[in-house]
Amino acid sequence: MNMAQLNRMHSGKGFIAALDQSGGSTPKALTQYGVPESSYTNDEEMYRIVHEMRTRIIKSPAFDSEYILGAILFENTMDRKIEGQWTADYLWEKKNIVPFLKVDKGLADFVNGVQLMKPISNLDELLTRAVERNVFGTKMRSVIKEANVIGIREVVGQQFAVGMQIVEKGLIPIIEPEVDIYSADKEKAEDILKEEIIKALSLLDKDVKVMLKLSIPTVNNFYSELMSDPHIVRVVALSGGYSREEANQKLSQNHGLIASFSRALSEGLTAGQSDDEFNSKLSKAIAAIYAASIT
Template identity: 85%
Template sequence: MENKDVKTAQLNRMHSGKGFIAALDQSGGSTPKALAQYGVQESSYANEEEMYTLVHEMRTRIIKSPAFDSQYILGAILFENTMDRKIDGQWTADYLWEKKNIVPFLKVDKGLADLNNGVQIMKPISNLDDLLTRAVARNVFGTKMRSVIKEANPVGIREVVEQQFAVGLQIFEKGLIPIIEPEVDIYSSDKEKSEEILKEEIKKQLSLLDKDVKVMLKLSIPTVNDFYKELMSDPHVVRVVALSGGYGQDEANQKLAENHGLIASFSRALSEGLSANQSDADFNTKIGQTINEIYEASIT
């Protein structure tokens, strides 16, 4: 397939395919937690390199599982270190697309700035241009970057959305599709109010885009069901996906199913119950069950 044809196939899959996105992008800060949840304690590795090797083994096991199948999974979000490693001799992004028909994304943010105006914007992404160039060379389709909204502060929320779209435009201009992720904290006392402000700010930014610009949105599951329906029909929006945001698997799926057209992009809820000590049969059964449940909640 020509590169242009691949991009078109991937775009069509992300826009109208049935399924969800697997978020396999825990980064440096959250990797020890992800490994501990998987049953690999900090005493198992002596340094960062060993830690990343172990987490790559975990992600490889997930990706190679027969249950990790394009019938259910449309795309997968990778951490930079995962993009730069191989599975069975192929770069991870190539393995995902060529062997699994799953669209590869890359997490590009460098974490969150301190809380200000009730929000955490992204820290500056110093090497973004270089990282995007490498992502293009590695055949990545799109990117993901996260900010967090803790309070219904109009100034802060506007700042989050403006930053996300400004960086998103830079990403789009490099030939990648950005996933814009302004997460509303699910424990926020004024979550619903934050979502109202957020939706208006997103609509404002979408209306300013040139007509060929495409983005994806990754949002917390809204308090009011189907609240993001009109964003889904915006011509600039390839897909609206939901994060699990700290809900357990069952609750996340239940809430997701009540929002029509919203699909999952879960990380914690995806790896819940998986363990390094499981036999392959048990591991594959467990992840298969999880994938099936998230898929069912995503196709409502």
């Protein structure tokens, strides 16, 4: 484990950029970026265009470690290069931004009010490669739609079980049990979720470190006690479908909670923009998300 990266994630000022839309969500992300599906004919072409988009964001002068602590990549981005360096090395060595890897394979079907993660078939091999590529940590997402104790307990159980495989490889897992912002009983689901997370943390060996990525809670500062748990490196928030403005506004009311936004970060960026326009838009987005993250 890289201690400089650990210290930066634990106590640095800033937020995490989530650049990890993968297979299923890529065409949509590209459409928002102004690249229609007719622009590419196969996955290889699609991923090359995605890498160009990610490279443009990462190389932008606006993408600066003064504001950004870490960046979450997906497998295809980790396995490509920026200016001859593996993406993770470029992030850390050129930008002083900590690299993470999304490792989940998407969501299973809806059962007991939740969607667990699909089995991650090649996890061990993927983690070995992540370590070779100098990645610091991982991210994996489940979704909670209802305040169902059985389902939420299963989500937390699965997240922490896979999390421990990740810890054994020397990586820091970002555990992400997202509560759907449109859930009719979001607040109740968050009550159950917090209780289950506290239980799971209490069972960890004392040296184990994890991060949490959670929806912005209905009750402000609801996750404060999780932030002070010795196992927790950082608690970060997803934008979860809120517009950037709304996500920032809600985030700013939660002391110590920092952003890990994806769609809300790239909102308004398009392939056709000049570099000046692109960098200026990205710079404004980053400044606003940063401001909401340091409250």
